Amino acid sequence: MNDFSSRLTQWQREHGRHHLPWQVDDAYRVWLSEIMLQQTQVTTVLDYYARFLERFPTLTDLAAAPLDDVLALWSGLGYYTRARNLHACAQAVVRDFGGHFPSDPALIATLPGIGRSTAAAIAAFAYGTRAAILDGNVKRVLSRWAGIEGFTGVKAIENQLWELAESLLPEPSSDQNIAAAAIKAHTQGLMDLGATICTPKNPTCLTCPLSADCQARLSGRQAELPTKKPKKTVPEKSTVMVLLRNANGEILLERRPPTGIWGGLWSLPEVASTLTAATAIDQRFGLTIEIEPALPEFVHVFTHYRLTITPQPAYLIGNSTLRENHTAWFSKTAALTAGIPSPLRKIINAL
DNA sequence: AATACGGGGCC
């Protein structure tokens, strides 16, 4: 008897979340939500998810759309490789699977942007396939319940958690409907438990269905498990963003390379310093500009470094012809509806 | 195994 899953699924049915917009029987919507929810909280995703579905009602719509439209709707969500992979994945599903997501998690995991955990979540929620997930919530719940020590990002620890997650899946049933319902409740239950009961700080063990045999609780080590990620000092970087406007008040934007920070997004040209800005813009774009007083610098925080941004306004002298196709003039409105990084949105909104 | 990759919510 798998007592763990019995308690978990029962709890989910009584106390779990049942009305999130992606809790539907539709692989496209499940997949979209899973990608958006990678390293991103539910409250943040809700609005993006609604706007995205309005613009791309079906996977076919998404596959047929220009990448720029996808990036525009992803603007502000971060981890923009997700958006590029999302677009590529939609096209792959159309090309290789007739527009229909496969139900085998191993097959799903071959698609761009989908790893082992996301593949399992899609298979479980969309098709009731018996497959284990291992996301941040599950790592926390299982490392506490089993009393597993060691940073969960380390391979050996992660392998141990994967094995445990597999072993705790509800037993297969001869009734396919019952088996599918159990998998869905089990998978959603792990996520809901991690999000509402087994929280990073101050977990509410009194109402947890797993507390009776939770090793962390039995030893009072809820605060110590899972083992914290070893922290290191984040580098400080700085940049100057040239806010160049032509006679029409349009702003010069430059498309960033497909990989690296803000990959594929439109952003302001960056130069080494405010002093060399005019020379750099002349050399790179063949545009003659006049520098204005710099705007106040501000700090943008990433996971892995802090970036001090100095917005450097300038206006164009003479010819506004652009010789490179990765650059373009954007009206303020056009810029705000394009795929731009969050700090640029902040700069433009302040104009 | 370690690193790159965003941005916001929350204490």
Next chain:
DNA sequence: GGCCCAGTATT
């Protein structure tokens, strides 16, 4: 200010 989040791909 630090921590965390329904991780994946690359090196």
